[in-house]
Amino acid sequence: GDSVTQMEGPVTLSEEAFLTINCTYTATGYPSLFWYVQYPGEGLQLLLKATKADDKGSNKGFEATYRKETTSFHLEKGSVQVSDSAVYFCALIHPGNQFYFGTGTSLTVIP
Amino acid sequence: DADVTQTPRNRITKTGKRIMLECSQTKGHDRMYWYRQDPGLGLRLIYYSFDVKDINKGEISDGYSVSRQAQAKFSLSLESAIPNQTALYFCATSPGGDTQYFGPGTRLTVL
Numbered sequence: 001g002d003s004v005t006q007m008e009g010p011v012t013l014s015e016e017a018f019l020t021i022n023c024t025y026t027a028t029g030y031p032s033l034f035w036y037v038q039y040p041g042e043g044l045q046l047l048l049k050a051t052k053a054d055d056k057g058s059n060k061g062f063e064a065t066y067r068k069e070t071t072s073f074h075l076e077k078g079s080v081q082v083s084d085s086a087v088y089f090c091a092l093i094h095p096g097n098q099f100y101f102g103t104g105t106s107l108t109v110i111p
Numbered sequence: 112d113a114d115v116t117q118t119p120r121n122r123i124t125k126t127g128k129r130i131m132l133e134c135s136q137t138k139g140h141d142r143m144y145w146y147r148q149d150p151g152l153g154l155r156l157i158y159y160s161f162d163v164k165d166i167n168k169g170e171i172s173d174g175y176s177v178s179r180q181a182q183a184k185f186s187l188s189l190e191s192a193i194p195n196q197t198a199l200y201f202c203a204t205s206p207g208g209d210t211q212y213f214g215p216g217t218r219l220t221v222l
Contacts, residue, residue, distance in 0.1 A: 043203075043213035043215045101153045101155075103151060
C-alpha cells in the first residue's frame, strides 16, 4: 500500500541555517505530494504541493521537488527563522483517494 | 471566523464514558475527514465522508463511529472511551481529492 517515510526529529538549527527534511514515498501510479506545517497549538496548514514529476512546490522560502526516480519530496529552506519552528508533515494522495501522512518532523530554530 | 471549527477544544473524560466530538465547516466542501494524532505516529485516518450519504472507514475505525448530519457537520463518537484513545483529534475538509483544510484540533484525555 501507499506510505510516506520522513526523517525523524527533532531537528534543532540556528537561525539562518540551511534546512533539509527528507521525505520518501511508496505509491502506485502518480500521487500528488504535499508538505503540511503544524505550528504549536494549531491544526495543519498546507505549506506547498506538487502534482507531477519534476514539479517544484514553493512557499514562504520553502521548496520541494517531486522526484519520481528517487520517490522523494525533500523539503528545503535556505535560511530558517525562529518563526519556522513547527512540526512538518509530508503527505501523498491519489486523486479521489485518502491522504497518507508521514510521522512528522519537529523543527526548532534557535536565535 | 475560522472555516473549520471543532468543539470542544479540550476534553477530559473517564473510561467507559460516551464522547462526541463535533466538526463544522463553512467552506462548502463535500468531503470531510477525522484523524487522530499521536506522538511519533503522525496522523491516522479514522473515518471519512465524501457526501452526506457516504461514510467510509479509515485506517483505525475500531472503537469510533461517525455521523454526517449535513454537508457542513461531521461528528465523531467514542461509544465507550478507553485510555488509549487519548490523543489529539483533527477534522479536515476537502473540495475533492486534493488539498485538505484542517480544524484546530480537539485534545482528548481519557482517564
